[in-house]
Amino acid sequence: MEQTMVTPRTLSGFKDRLPKEAYAKSKMLKSIMESFEKFGFAPIETPHLEYAEILKKQGSDEIQKEMYHFLDHGGREVALRFDLTVPLARFIAQHKNEVEFPFKRYCIGNVFRGERAQKGRYREFTQCDFDFIGTDSIGADVEILQVIYQTLFDLGLRDFTIHINNRKIFNGLMESLNASAHTEEVLRIIDKIDKIGKESVLQELQEKTPLNLNSINILLDFIAKTQNDDALELLQDLKSFGRLNNTLKNGIDELSTLCKILEPLIPEKFYKINLSIARGLGYYTGIIYETTLDTLPSLGSVCSGGRYDNLTQNFSKDSMSGVGASIGLDRLLAGLEELNLIKSNKNVADALLIALNSLEYGYKIAQNLRNQGLKIEMYPEITKPKKSFNYANSKGYKYVVVIGEEEEQKNTYTLKNMESGEQFNHLQLKEILQKIKS
């Protein structure tokens, strides 16, 4: 009886990564972890699957709709995490007596959202979160910004801008217009300004909020004040605003302190005050930021975050403030690929070793070379050279070590440079190491 076949395929919105792309992503992850650890952020792990009621306590209505939830074997309602922040809040509330505060953690993992599938948007994607919990100090805000800069710099990026704002400025502005009650709905519309433009935002604010045209113009004029690239000058200038109140002043002063500490830490060109950054998510209460690639602004923000007053409000009566940010790794990888900044190969080794005569001797030599610090892929068969050299070519190997009968008898190595076509015979161990490593 013939077995029925199943068509091999992935779910819409989910993807495989072949070696070249997976290797590039893996190298990025390694670099990101090292950058986080430079600042003393330590990793934690939380499960992919949680009680649905825990994940349902936070996140927008849209995210709630997109959540993958179901009944498990024990009849519990469970769900796949849609971000790493809600699990962090649960983690902190659960383990607050087992960790030290201020608590610095990073967490790298996949999250799941059943969004409508579209180009560049996936239903499973990798986030790299880093948060600083249990301190109100501006130092924590400084450091999160430093980590963003350092991490992207360590990844080889040289053209990006961190856009910085403070929720308090927006809140103060709404206060000054006697419109505090409408802060959230206005924020949601303002948040779209980079996508739909100022005119459309103005129209939407007129149609969907009770703000009059005068108020809307004051609002939009104020948040457009980002022409000045000198952050401290810009902030000084904002203080001359006619409707200054305590909240606004407080927001401006915080940004001034932040920028003073940042000055010797991050080169000026990498950050700027941008009052139109809103960060839709409800829980931000202080300084917020987004990061764009200068040569690919259409990609959107690759790293966003900010300060929140109370992370654990749904799980604990203890208030727990903090600040954090998240790198959207898949989006960043797509961006780096588009900018040709990804240098990755199909092969991960320094050279391929082809044995022409004896597998036994070939494996021995391959291991000798590994013991000298080289990564060596051994071709596993004695075969026609055409076949094994084709393999070397299609894997993109620059170097092939060839070991035949003569090499075995004389204890020498033959090295072929597949790019130049040059072949070096009768090499000693030292010589071949030198050539491959150079």
Add this chain to the structure above:
Amino acid sequence: MEQTMVTPRTLSGFKDRLPKEAYAKSKMLKSIMESFEKFGFAPIETPHLEYAEILKKQGSDEIQKEMYHFLDHGGREVALRFDLTVPLARFIAQHKNEVEFPFKRYCIGNVFRGERAQKGRYREFTQCDFDFIGTDSIGADVEILQVIYQTLFDLGLRDFTIHINNRKIFNGLMESLNASAHTEEVLRIIDKIDKIGKESVLQELQEKTPLNLNSINILLDFIAKTQNDDALELLQDLKSFGRLNNTLKNGIDELSTLCKILEPLIPEKFYKINLSIARGLGYYTGIIYETTLDTLPSLGSVCSGGRYDNLTQNFSKDSMSGVGASIGLDRLLAGLEELNLIKSNKNVADALLIALNSLEYGYKIAQNLRNQGLKIEMYPEITKPKKSFNYANSKGYKYVVVIGEEEEQKNTYTLKNMESGEQFNHLQLKEILQKIKS
């Protein structure tokens, strides 16, 4: 109105990892990936979620029952992967024209099984798989064994044994007893010999199979022939078995070739022929292996695998043979912890920097030290020294860099060794680097 709280908790069988444990696991993963890459294995990635019908094509009945499956937003029946082998089979069938054969890949990821929760068994756990697909060469078997040895050795293990067997020996033995039709049921019982002992296996074979006592004794006597630690001698000895047939001979010869190539590659004490290793899973057809820690045999196998004739039979008409193995990372981590082989801290940095006077200057100095290659955690507040030094102690920091007014004025560093209590004042940059790095 007060908000309702949700008790922060994880699902039964799922766990959080706090920094100390997560950091240890992360370091292990890094080491494992490096070991795999030494041999030219490249990473791939597949989704956590797949069409349920794809995952339902393989795996035992028990695993099928434990699978997490549900309907997604689009009404598709989907499931969380329960291993990395079925997704690999699907991946190979789907992408066979995009990769080079023989295809060497590793894949590290979490898998999900709704098993009955018990000590040390989790419903979500991490597997590290490495496979060599599309070659019948014994070289691939050799290399998978080499990778097991190298990976565990690189993790710091010095006392472990790889138990090697060949399915063909068992098949040949069953042939010689005219009992081939019962191979699978006998195999399942034999597989338990390490857990329940020879007597119980004998009894169960008598009760549950049609084999007579004479046949059972021949069988059990044969697979008990593992007293000889010299693999080649033992194999030679097996050939004198009175009921030798082609399958048996073939199985023994394969092991002999394997051991001859292995001899210069892996020190003798790390592997042995063990004819009682059965590997329950149906798809193995050739050489198979399990790995135990010598000082903690009760942990069971931490790395198992073997050769299979046809990986992709459910997804493609092309036959695709291969050989691979899998490290159960969580089990291995638990074992290393029990053996006190995990050297991990709550902190990931080289030192904590405490600013007594100016955050601004403190951040500058912390960054200076990072630029010299140190990992520095900066305490984010100017506070009473008692509080920040308590933090240093509870995080287990050996070194604290103290920067007060005097240090700022004189551009020097103060270093406190928290273990010895010694304090070094007026250090220059070079001196403090030397002390921390030493």
